[in-house]
Amino acid sequence: MNQDMQTSRHHSRGAYPSLPRVAVGAVVRLEGSFLLVQRANPPAQGQWSIPGGKIRLGESMQQAAEREVLEETGLTVRAGLPVLTFDLIHRDKAGNILFHYVIVDLWAEYVxxxxxxxxxAARAAWIAPENFPDFNLSPTTLDLLNSL
Structure with a gap:
């Protein structure tokens, strides 16, 4: 098998993606605090961010956000309109793409x-903006929440 075929097979097993993945995040605010989770897995393992994850086939953005919040925090929310859309791309030392997500963050209302x-999620909490410095917030989460 030549090198190109080996690389193709390696990528198809999921070690390196061949296409971007679409994911959502949910911005939930209650009484001045934001719902945040500490990530248990890569990317951003150990960092705090808004709850979210990959959209499943046939699922709307809103359905995905509501499902992810329930799975990660046990809370029921009603997802609404997009707040922010961005790319999250991580590369290895050789420049190969490890992760490429197109992320749509949506407003969501606590139900x-x-x-x-x-x-x-390793942990989940309501965190007030004045307490953000006490937590290892991901840069994209910090930028998003500070802009609201």
């Missing part, structure tokens, strides 16, 4: 539930 960390 009900008790907060708890679940799915791929």
């Amino acid at each position: 009900k539930g008790r907060i708890r960390a679940g799915a791929d």
Whole structure:
């Protein structure tokens, strides 16, 4: 097998993506605090960000955001309009793309539930903006929340 075929097969197994993935985030604010999760997995493992994840086939952006919030925090929300759309691209030392996500962050309204960390979230919490410096917020999350 030649090198090009090996590279193609390697990429098709998921080690390196061949296409961007589409993901959503949910901006949920309640009584002045934002709903944030500490990521348990890459990318951004250990950092705090808004809840979110990949859109499943056949799922709307709003449905995906609502599902991800429920999975990661145990809370029910109603997702609305987009707030921000951006690319998140991570490369390895050789310049190969490890992750490429097109992320759409949506406003979401808290409906009900008790907060708890679940799915791929190590922790979940309501965090007031004045407490952001005490948490390792991802740069994109910090920029987003400071702009609101």
